[in-house]
Amino acid sequence: MTEYGRGSGSEPWHPADPLYGDQGWGGQQQYPQQAQAPYGHQAPYGQGQEQGYDPQYQQQQPHAPQQYNDPSYADPSYGGQQEQYGQQEQYAQPEQYAQQGQGYDTPGYPAQQYDPSWETGQAAMPYGTTPADPYGGQNPDLYGTPEAYPPPQPPGRRQEPPEPVSDWETEAEEEERHPFFTGENGDDEHDDDPAGSRSSRGGRDRRGKGKNKKKSKNGVACLVVALVLVGGVGGIGYFGYQFWQGQFGAAPDYAGDGxxxxxxxxxxxxxxxxxxxxxxxxxxxxxxxxxxxxxxxxxxxxxxxxxxxxxxxxxxxxxxxxxxxxxxxQANFVIPEGKRNVWVYEQIDKKLGVKPGTTQGVAKAQAKNLGLPAWANGRANLKDPLEGFLFPASYPVAKGQKPEDVLRKMVARSNEEYGKFELEDKAKQLGVDSPWELITIASLVQAEGTSHDDFRKMAEVVYNRLKPGNPQTYGKLEFDSTYNYIKGQSKIDLTLEELRKYDNLYNTYYYRGLPPGPIGNPGAEALQGVVNPTSDGWYYFISLDGKTSKFTKTNADHDKLVQEFNKSRNN
CATH class of the missing domain: 3.30.1490.480 (Endolytic murein transglycosylase)
Structure with a gap:
């Protein structure tokens, strides 16, 4: 027996009923203290809801009149209906239950008789008899057929219907069942079972597949983690090895002198x-x-x-x-300060292992193609167009190189070094035509001087003698170095008669002003003295020991030093 003295099961209930699955379960918490209101005498809406009572239920269900003893149901015009409708239902006391004739299973009170219509909405029927069709034959009873609806569930256990599965989820599910993802070899673990045994254990097979799927997913995850860990450890090991090699390991090396x-x-x-x-x-x-x-x-x-x-x-x-x-x-070739181009050409020929005169011939033939600056091109009456542009420095010269390549590097170095002095601006400040004149003056100072102080004073001597109205030389430089350059020599015992009789544009004893071009390759120190000369009024100089120079402002003072030099030579 079930609760309230019912039979072993509930009455059939068609799902088309609006309260399908609700009313029957609400009856489990009926309070016995509350009186059952007769049909048509229900309490106002809102009361009794916690007992599962629905005031609209009675109006929606087409119950048979003979199932109820309420005279108001049979006669809608019953006068007592309007009077009792608005009455509020009260909780009955024990003595009220006795007066109403309702039985309640409480000591001292008559037992309350169970009315099946409380939960099913149907009239009470004798126990053990075939239940009548609650729908009056309008709808068939579907519970006795294979297509019967499942029994209703309590409200607390009801679940929402499963959401529809999309195609891609189905494909993903099928893909995961593939042996490649599940880790299976395609053969069922029960292949040795008799035919049909697999279907008899369908539930267990499904559980087994689920476990296999979980195991396969866990296995793939573990594999991925393992690969990541192995890769990380391998990377750390590689860089650690490289670090160790760089810090402590010996680098690959040959043995011996080669x-x-x-x-x-x-x-x-x-x-x-x-x-x-x-x-x-x-x-x-x-x-x-x-x-x-x-x-x-x-x-x-x-x-x-x-x-x-x-x-x-x-x-x-x-x-x-x-x-x-x-x-x-070291196969480097070093050009000292003041050296003439003739000497440089001879040394290059030796370094390259070529016939003597080869480099000098290339210099004269390709001078315009070796990178000279614009202000150095187009000069007339030059002994050597590259003179002054083979800058004193160290150059890589070895066999297998071409003379023009070596010369081009030297000219490029000269342009680089000369560019540091801003020669065009300095030429305007010092009263000369162009940087060409400054390079020529620097070559004269380099040939005659011996120190940085000498370079600055000798540069002033040049600038003072170049003035046409000077009372000392009247525009002539009278440098022995210019005569020696054109003669291709380096003598110091020269007579004034010899110097003043030789007619050549490079001979400053014969012509006023500067020679046509540089007479050697000046260094950076001589060039620095030229752009920053002294202003003490020097016109003459002489070297008594070949290492230092003495400067004077008048010809008389200069003659005294000359006599002193000649006396030292005769001793």
């Missing part, structure tokens, strides 16, 4: 790593790190200069550094 011979040119302004790369490309050292390490260990390693070096193949880095610091390996 063999054969190779010439390597090191450009200006490069550091240890650049030098190491050049040596490695030429097969001298095995690795850049080995050379840099050897250079840092050598106390003089930082003194490696730009130039051409004659080295050997496959040398140890230590041997390469030592050889580059030795003058024996």
């Amino acid at each position: 063999s054969g011979s190779v010439q390597v040119e090191i450009p200006k302004g490069v550091g240890g790593y650049e030098i190491g790369n050049i040596l490695k490309r030429n097969g001298v050292v095995k690795s850049v790190d080995a050379f840099v390490s050897a250079q840092e260990k050598n106390p003089k390693g930082r003194q490696i200069q730009a130039g051409v070096y004659t080295l050997k193949k496959e040398m140890s880095a230590e041997s390469a550094v030592k050889l580059m610091l030795s003058p024996a390996s």
Whole structure:
């Protein structure tokens, strides 16, 4: 028996009923203290809701009149209906239950009889009899057929209908069942079971698949995590190894002093790593790190200069550094300050191993194509158009190079150094025509002077003598160096008769003003003295010992120094 003395099951209930699944469960919490209001005498809406009571229910259901004892149901005009409708339902006391004749299962009171219509809305029927059709035959009873609806669920257990599954979710589900994702080999673990046994264990098979899916997903996740960890550990290990190699490991290196011979040119302004790369490309050292390490260990390693070096193949880095610091390996060609181009051409021919006169012939034939500045082109009556533009410095000159390439580098270096002095602006300030005149004056000062102080005073001597109205030389420079240049010599024992009789534009004893061009290659110090001369009134100078010079402002003072020089020569 069920609660309230009902039978073993509930009455059939069609889902088309508006209160399908609600009213029956609301009856589980009926309060016995509340009296059952007869049909048509219900309480106003809002009362009794906590007992599951719905005032609209009675109006919606077509109950048979004979199922109720309320006279108002059979006769809508019953006068007592209007009178009792507005009466508020009160909780009945025990004595009221006795008066109403309702039985309640409480000591001292008559037992209340259970009315099935409380939950089903149907008239009470004898126990054990076939239930009548609550719908009057209008609707068939579907509970006795295979298509019967499931029994109603309590409100607290009801679930929303499952949402429709989209196609892509279905495809994803099928894809996950593929052996590639589930980790299965495509064979069922129950293949050895008899036919039909798999369907008999359908529920367990589904659970097994779910477990396999979870296991496969967990396995894939673990695999991904493992790969990430392995990759991270591998990366850390690689960089750790590289760090260890850089800090403690020995770089690849050759052994011994090497063999054969190779010439390597090191450009200006490069550091240890650049030098190491050049040596490695030429097969001298095995690795850049080995050379840099050897250079840092050598106390003089930082003194490696730009130039051409004659080295050997496959040398140890230590041997390469030592050889580059030795003058024996250096193939650089150094031009001293004041040297004439004739001397430079001869040395280049020797370094390149070419026939004497080759470089000088290239200089005269290709002077316009070697990079001279615009203000140096088109000059007439020049002995050498490149004179003054082979700047004194160190140059890489070795066999296999072309003379024009070597000359082009020297001219480029001259342009670079001259550009630092802003010669065009200085020429205007000093009263000369162009930078060409300044380079020519610098070559004269370089040839006659011996120190920086000499350069500044000699530059003033030149500027003072160039003035046409000067009372000392009347516009003549009278420099012995200009005569020696045109003669191709370097004598100091020259007579005034010899100097003043030689007719040549370079002879400043014969012609006023500057010579047609420079007479040598001045250095930066001489050029600095030219652009920043003294202003003390010097006109004359003489060197008594060949190392220092003495300056005077008058010819009489100069003659005294000349007599002193001649006396020292005769002793």
